[in-house]
Amino acid sequence: MISVTGISKSFGDKKVLDDVSFTVNDGEIFGLLGPSGAGKTTLIRVLTGQLKFEEGAALINGKDVRKLAGTDKKQFGVMMDDFGLYERLTCYQNLCVFADIYGVGDREIRRVLQEVKLTDAEKKEVKKLSKGMKERLRLARALLSKPKVLFLDEPTSGLDPQTASEIHEIIKKRKDAGTIIFLTTHNMAEAEKLCDHLVLLNEGKIVERGEPKELCLRYDHQKRIELVTTDGECFSMGMNKEDADETSRQIAAYLKDGKLSTIHSKEPNLETVFMELTGRKLEV
Ligand SMILES: Nc1ncnc2c1ncn2[C@@H]1O[C@H](COP(=O)(O)OP(=O)(O)OP(=O)(O)O)[C@@H](O)[C@H]1O
């Protein structure tokens, strides 16, 4: 279990985490959703003992993150962008370096290579890998220590949908095997699909929390419909009391001209929730 209480962190006089509190339960995928600069990476660095913080407390499986020993850190798998790979070493050799540090053997290296589907590329130098393959190797490296908690900083950022969904499958399997997954993302579709619980972070502050579906329903008071014309134009229109007359007038006009192609109700999503809370878009 991860328990965070009132954490604040500043760089100089800029507060980048402001009184952040939440709990992550065993066996769940917990998502930290927020736009660029919200403080997501900073929070992972705080929780993994890479950064000091001024106020509050964070416990992982009962251990204070300020007092983590080497053996405690071996229980975490961490995947971050700036954790480099050795470009001139092969996939296998890269994992060997870390296997030594974690005290695991050849069997575990081959197991994680298989898990991320890189067995066929194990003899390839990292510099010859595609972006998606490098990302999978970074994930393999995070999985190598058989972690109880996995921290993933934007694990699918910039990846094609196929590689992203392969990574989602690996994450889900690890969750099913009992690993706590803590991931950051600014991709709302990923957050909705993958996470059991979410925290929405904006400018260092938690603005909302909950299960993805329940969060969307909570903000489902702005009922809207989406309308597509025969020219392929797409409109979103309000269905609340105050918009209803105007919306029906426009639909009637399109119908009269034979210009209406499709019409359907628009489900609320995390983007609309975030927009309502902050006035900002999640993704740029
Ligand atoms: N080492 C540092 N020194 C000074 N400021 C920093 C440092 N690291 C991060 N910041 C600032 O802290 C804020 C939060 O940064 P952080 O990297 O945590 O955001 P993020 O949510 O991970 O964004 P992104 O989605 O772009 O990765 C930003 O304003 C950033 O400029």
Ligand SMILES: [Mg+2]
């Ligand atoms: Mg970041």
